[in-house]
Amino acid sequence: MKRRKALQSIGLSSLGLVGLHPQIKAAELMPAPHPDAETGKKDPVFEQFGRTEYEAQRDARLFAEQFFTPHELKTISILADIIIPRDERSGSATDAGVPAFIEFMAKDRPEMQTPLRGGLAWIDNQSKKRFGTAFSDSTPAQRIEIVEDIAYPERGKPSMSQGIAFFSLMRNLTASGFWSSKIGIEDIGYMGNIPNMWDGPPKEVLEKYGLL
Amino acid sequence: MNDFQIKNTPDVFDVIVIGSGAGGGMAVYELTKAGAKVCLLEAGQHYDPADPKYITQLKWPYESPRRGASTRYRPFGDFDAAYGGWDIDGEPYTTAPGTKFRWFRSRMLGGRTNHWGRISLRFGPDDFRRKSIDGLGEDWPISYHEVAPFYDEVDRLIGVFGTKENLPNDPDSIFLPAPKPRLHEMLLQKSNKRLGITTIPSRLSILTKKINEDRGVCFYCNQCNRACVAYADFSSSSCLCNPASKTKNLYTINYAMAREILTDARTGLATGVSYIDTQTMEEKTVRGRIVVLAASACESARLLLNSKSARFPQGLANSSGVVGKYLHDSTGASRSALVPMLMDRTRYNEDGVGGLHVYSPWWLDNKKLDFPRGYHIEYWGGMSMPAYGFGWGIEGVNGLLPDRNGNPREAGGYGAGLKEDYRRFYGAYVGMAGRGEAIAREDNYCEIDPNVVDKFGIPVLRFNYKWSDHERLQAKHMHDTFEQIIHELGGIPLGEKPGPDQDYGLNAPGEIIHEVGTIRMGNDPNTSALNKWQQAHDVKNLFVTDAAPFVSQGDKNCTWTILALSMRASRHIVEERKAGRL
Numbered sequence: 001m002k003r004r005k006a007l008q009s010i011g012l013s014s015l016g017l018v019g020l021h022p023q024i025k026a027a028e029l030m031p032a033p034h035p036d037a038e039t040g041k042k043d044p045v046f047e048q049f050g051r052t053e054y055e056a057q058r059d060a061r062l063f064a065e066q067f068f069t070p071h072e073l074k075t076i077s078i079l080a081d082i083i084i085p086r087d088e089r090s091g092s093a094t095d096a097g098v099p100a101f102i103e104f105m106a107k108d109r110p111e112m113q114t115p116l117r118g119g120l121a122w123i124d125n126q127s128k129k130r131f132g133t134a135f136s137d138s139t140p141a142q143r144i145e146i147v148e149d150i151a152y153p154e155r156g157k158p159s160m161s162q163g164i165a166f167f168s169l170m171r172n173l174t175a176s177g178f179w180s181s182k183i184g185i186e187d188i189g190y191m192g193n194i195p196n197m198w199d200g201p202p203k204e205v206l207e208k209y210g211l212l
Numbered sequence: 213m214n215d216f217q218i219k220n221t222p223d224v225f226d227v228i229v230i231g232s233g234a235g236g237g238m239a240v241y242e243l244t245k246a247g248a249k250v251c252l253l254e255a256g257q258h259y260d261p262a263d264p265k266y267i268t269q270l271k272w273p274y275e276s277p278r279r280g281a282s283t284r285y286r287p288f289g290d291f292d293a294a295y296g297g298w299d300i301d302g303e304p305y306t307t308a309p310g311t312k313f314r315w316f317r318s319r320m321l322g323g324r325t326n327h328w329g330r331i332s333l334r335f336g337p338d339d340f341r342r343k344s345i346d347g348l349g350e351d352w353p354i355s356y357h358e359v360a361p362f363y364d365e366v367d368r369l370i371g372v373f374g375t376k377e378n379l380p381n382d383p384d385s386i387f388l389p390a391p392k393p394r395l396h397e398m399l400l401q402k403s404n405k406r407l408g409i410t411t412i413p414s415r416l417s418i419l420t421k422k423i424n425e426d427r428g429v430c431f432y433c434n435q436c437n438r439a440c441v442a443y444a445d446f447s448s449s450s451c452l453c454n455p456a457s458k459t460k461n462l463y464t465i466n467y468a469m470a471r472e473i474l475t476d477a478r479t480g481l482a483t484g485v486s487y488i489d490t491q492t493m494e495e496k497t498v499r500g501r502i503v504v505l506a507a508s509a510c511e512s513a514r515l516l517l518n519s520k521s522a523r524f525p526q527g528l529a530n531s532s533g534v535v536g537k538y539l540h541d542s543t544g545a546s547r548s549a550l551v552p553m554l555m556d557r558t559r560y561n562e563d564g565v566g567g568l569h570v571y572s573p574w575w576l577d578n579k580k581l582d583f584p585r586g587y588h589i590e591y592w593g594g595m596s597m598p599a600y601g602f603g604w605g606i607e608g609v610n611g612l613l614p615d616r617n618g619n620p621r622e623a624g625g626y627g628a629g630l631k632e633d634y635r636r637f638y639g640a641y642v643g644m645a646g647r648g649e650a651i652a653r654e655d656n657y658c659e660i661d662p663n664v665v666d667k668f669g670i671p672v673l674r675f676n677y678k679w680s681d682h683e684r685l686q687a688k689h690m691h692d693t694f695e696q697i698i699h700e701l702g703g704i705p706l707g708e709k710p711g712p713d714q715d716y717g718l719n720a721p722g723e724i725i726h727e728v729g730t731i732r733m734g735n736d737p738n739t740s741a742l743n744k745w746q747q748a749h750d751v752k753n754l755f756v757t758d759a760a761p762f763v764s765q766g767d768k769n770c771t772w773t774i775l776a777l778s779m780r781a782s783r784h785i786v787e788e789r790k791a792g793r794l
Contacts, residue, residue, distance in 0.1 A: 049275050050268040052257070052295055055285055059277060083626045097274075104277045152624045153607050168607050171626065175603035175634060180273035180280065185598055188638050189559035193270055193597055195431035198564045200392035205558050211398050 062107045072120050073099055074136045076170075079123075082147055083174040089187055093174050096181035102173050112169075119166025123150075126163065221463050225251040227785070228485050228500035230470045230515070233323030234774040235758035236506035237448030237456075242782035243504075244461035248789075251498050252453070253468040253487055255507075256295060256319025259326060259449050261439035268293065269438040273599040281600035287316070289599070293326040293439035293447075294318045302667030306674040313539075313658075313675030314722035315510060321466065322449025323508065324725065325771070326439045329567050330416040330446060331590070332372045332772040334363050336381030339766035346584045348682075349652045352763045353735045353744035356383070362776035370446045370775065371423045374415035382573040382768075388420045390569070391432070394562055396554060396593040396642050397570040403700040409589075409693070410575040414568045417446035417772075426455065434596065436566025445566065465498070467491045471670050473503055473519040473528055473754065480523055482754045488668040502753045502785060502794060505731075506778070509760040510539070510658050513730035514673050516741075517660050529741050529748035535731055536659050538652040539677060540765065542726040543587065544719035545687040545710075547694040548643035549703035550609055554593075556616075557639045562595045574767055583685035587648025587767045589693070595639035603634045610637070612704055642703060646690035649767045650683050652729045656721070677721040687716035726770050731760035746781040753794055757781050 051059065068076065080093035080102070093099075106113050123146065127135040131142050138146075150156065150163035151171075178184045206212045226248035229236045236252065243250050259266055268291040273279045276290040283290065287297040296318040307313050318324045337356040343349050360383070367386040374387040390413035393401060404411040418430050427450075428442030436445045443450040456462045468487040474497070476483050484499040505512045513536045519528035527535055567590075574586030610633045611623025625633070661674035691709055698705045710717035721727075734740025737749035746761045748754040757778035759770045788794040 049271045049291070050266045050293075052285070055283075058285075063277070084631050085627055087628055087631060101277075101279065105281070108278050108281070108283065147626060151626045152622050154611065154623050167626075168624070171607065171624070171630075172604045175606065176279060176281075176600050179598040179602040179634060180600060182272070182274055185272070185274075188598055188635060190595060190597055190638075191559055191561040192563035192595075193272065193433060193435075194561070195433065196561050196563060198391055198432040198561075201395045201398070201562070202558070202560055205395060205560070206398075208558070209395065209399065209553075211395075211402070 062104065065107055066103075067106045067113065068103055068117075071134070071136065072117065073103065075120050075123065075134075076102055078136055078143065079147075079167075079170050080174045080177075082143065083171050084178045091183050093178045096178045096183040098174050098177035098181075101177035101181075105173065115166065115169055119163070119169065122162055122166060221251075222249050223499060225249050225463070225498065225500040226789075227251070227502045227504055228253065228498055229504045229506060230485060231255075231323065231505070231507035231511070231758060232321050232448060232453055232464075233318075233506065233508060233758065234325050234448050234771050235778045236504070237322065237325070237452030238775050238778035239504045239506060239755075239757050239782045240456040240462055241452040242779055243785065244456040244459040246786040248461060248786070250456070250462050251500060252456075252462060252464045253470055253485060253498070254321050254464060254466050255469045255490065256321070256323075256466065258464075258466050259293075259295070259320040259322055259439075260454070261293065261326065261447065261450055262441045262443065266293075266439075267441055269435050269441050270433060273597065279600040288327060288437060291435070291438050293437060294324060295320045303672075304664060304666060305672050306661045306664055308674055308676040311676050311678050312720045312722075313677045314720055315673075315675070315727070316722070316725045317508065317511070320449075321453055321464070322439075322447045325446065325448040327437045328447075328771060329769070330418055330436050331567070331571075331769045332385070332415050332417040332446070333573075333588075333766075333768035334383045334385060334776075335359070335766045335768050335773050336379075336383055338381045339764065339768065342585070342764050346578065348584055350732070350734065350739075350763050353733055353740075359773070359776050359780065362780045363772065365779060366772060366775045368423075370417055370451055371419045371421075371427075372415055372417045372772070373413075373420045375413045377412055379410075379573060385415065387415070388423075390414070391420060391565050393569045394564055394594050395557075396551070397568070397591060399551075399553075399701060400591055400642070400697070401570060403702075404572065404697060407696055407700050408575070409572050409697065411570050411572045414571045416565060416567060418565045419444045420565075427451065430565055432561075432563050432565060434563035434566050468496075469668055469670070470507060470515055471495070471518065471668065473505070473515060475519070475521055475524065475528065475751065477521065477523055480751060482528075482751055488670070490668070493668070502755070502789070504782075504785070505754065505756045505760075506758040508758055509727050509730045509762075510673055512756055512758055512760045513539075513658055514660070516731065518671055524750070529731070529750045529754055531750050532738055532741055534739065534741050537654050537657040538729040538732050538763075539656050539658055539675075539727060540650045540652045540729050541721050542724040542765065542767070542769075543648035543650050543679075543683045543686055543690075544645060544724040545690045545694075545717040546643060546645035547691065547698065547709075547717075548641055548706050549698040549701070550612065550637070550706060551593075551640055551642050551701060551703040552613055553702055554640040554642070555613075555636050557595065559595065562639070563597075564594075568592060581689065583682050583689065584651065585649035585682070585686065585767065587646040587686060587690060589690075589697075590645045590647060591642065592644070593639075593642035603637075606630070606633060606637070609706065642698075642701065644694055644697060646687070646693075647724060647726075647767060647769070648683070648686050648690070649765060651680065652732075652764050653680070658730060675722075679715060679718055679721065683718060684712070684715050687718040688712075691716055726759075726765065728759035728762035728765050728770055731756050732763050733761040734763065745784045746777065747784070755781050755785060
């Protein structure tokens with residue numbers, strides 16, 4: 001049940017009612033978790049927040065388009081999970097819907113299309129040269145061998161510079177997509193975006209920094 | 213809004229107000245309250261931050277398919293409450309070769325007040341008489357003493373928090389309680405004190421206490437830029453235009469792009485406004501006895517320059533030729549840092565109000581410096597809501613410090629170690645930005661581009677704006693200061709310190725969105741367009757109440773002064789009308 005519905009059903013109020021106590025109104029705005037928000041490509045939830053007419057149309061148009069091929073998306077997924085894997089605390093980049101996010105960003109920011117498509121082709125070329133297979137068809141150990149060459153900008157060999165640039169872009173997009181997802185926000189421990197009473201940092205924090 | 217519209221619109225309104233931002237909003241608020249029948253022309257759409265169809269507040273980043281990233285249509289991010297931006301389809305502007313200017317416009321009720329930073333600083337006594345102090349620019353025709361009662365009223369009407377500091381040129385408002393500083397802000401206060409850099413609670417128009425029945429109290433979500441559903445922050449739409457509508461004296465026309473102020477060829481008085489209905493592209497006219505121009509400094513200048521007639525061949529209210537000149541924006545430069553002692557932080561809700569809880573007002577004496585005028589410093593940091601861009605560029609940061617076990621850490625990486633880095637660095641960044649006073653100069657100006665029109669057929673502005681050494685040296689000083697602040701805080705400055713080849717990191721003119729000065733006021737009709745009541749010297753029933761009349765702008769953000777001066781000009785209109793002089 002959506003938070004708003006829940007509040008209505010317990011008789012608080014409905015949104016937009018004149019004279020509504022603003023704090024209650026704010027509480028009502030707290031969105032319910034959307035089970036499909038992480039994975040749904042054409043999730044209608046994306047149309048629900050304060051879009052202008054033009055923005056809503058543009059987003060709908062972008063959702064209807066497909067930029068990456070299935071092969072490219074597979075490679076993106078593999079790389080994203082190498083960058084942010086599942087661990088004891090939270091899920092992986094693909095668990096958080098990162099490939100769908102990158103697909104959307106490539107359409108939203110066309111200037112990213114060639115660096116991403118070209119980078120994916122670069123990594124396939126590397127893999128074919130070294131192992132005779134596309135990156136996604138190579139073994140996990142083979143993939144890591146390539147990643148080791150492009151994941152550390154200061155270590156990188158000059159011959160790897162284009163791969164390093166691509167991997168940095170992938171790392172940054174993956175981080176953006178992961179940490180701004182529901183899984184990522186829970187993992188990082190962000191505790192806001194709710195009505196609150198701010199009264200300064202907790203006492204133990206002040207103590208730790210000698211600010212009491 | 214329609215419920216409150218005047219039912220029978222008069223053929224001739226008492227007043228036509230062009231623009232619904234801070235200056236226009238205050239004018240319609242004051243004038244409708246006094247009983248005038250007012251027509252408000254707004255080029256953009258309706259907007260009400262409490263109406264669900266506009267709300268972006270308290271949305272999560274994953275509710276945006278781009279996770280809150282900016283677009284051309286939302287330059288400050290997908291949730292920001294500004295419809296428009298630097299670059300609006302079909303509404304171009306140009307820049308003269310070798311000059312720069314960026315122009316931010318919001319096409320919506322309330323204009324740019326819906327998303328602004330709510331930094332609400334009074335100008336100080338010196339800010340009205342800078343020429344007398346350093347010989348540059350011009351003095352205002354009014355003093356702080358004349359504006360102070362209106363600042364007081366704005367404080368009470370709209371609300372601003374802060375602390376009484378008794379600083380000579382940063383006058384105290386009638387303050388609501390200020391929120392306590394966040395952790396990084398407390399640490400900055402402590403380390404800045406050792407440097408002698410005054411760092412005090414910020415002054416923002418956000419309600420930390422209830423002031424009336426129409427507006428709620430801040431619930432600390434740190435999202436004022438999304439506009440507040442509780443009306444706990446000031447925006448012209450919610451705090452001025454809405455109450456004005458309730459008087460039933462206001463008739464608002466949205467999608468009305470003003471093209472020309474009409475005048476009577478015989479009397480030379482303004483008689484109305486021609487506008488384009490942007491939905492139908494039809495040209496329409498409204499008639500009024502008085503016209504109040506508040507379309508934003510540059511848009512207002514454009515409208516006057518485009519309102520040419522046989523009687524006013526240089527454009528309306530421009531016999532002095534100053535319209536468009538003396539354009540100036542605040543200076544800006546910024547730097548960020550990683551603060552090792554803020555790594556691995558204890559998690560708690562640190563949102564606070566929308567923006568900074570502390571700032572540094574100008575603390576030095578220009579007599580000992582190589583540039584005129586001052587700047588203030590704004591700070592940011594903390595455990596804020598992740599969104600697009602989170603962790604971006606970590607390959608430039610995570611090699612700077614050893615890992616948790618004290619082992620050297622290689623920049624970049626992937627996998628479990630990288631995932632842990634993002635957690636460790638969360639909330640460990642601090643940033644700061646200087647906002648300073650530029651000199652208003654005749655040779656920084658906007659004019660009508662002779663060759664270009666917008667999609668409505670209206671000739672567009674061409675900007676001519678260059679920074680001088682005054683501003684460059686100020687920016688250099690900002691960057692030197694930022695490094696001192698960062699080192700004293702125990703931080704590691706990020707990025708390169710910009711040198712002279714980059715104008716010491718000065719933002720391009722216009723980027724700080726404090727552009728003012730294009731229709732300046734003064735006592736001499738040969739060197740100013742408006743008198744000290746913001747009334748055109750040439751056209752007595754024409755007033756300008758946005759930031760165009762500003763003679764200079766201190767290092768203070770301009771909104772609080774726009775509001776106080778618009779209130780003052782509006783009261784003057786009412787008095788003059790009652791006295792039969794208008």
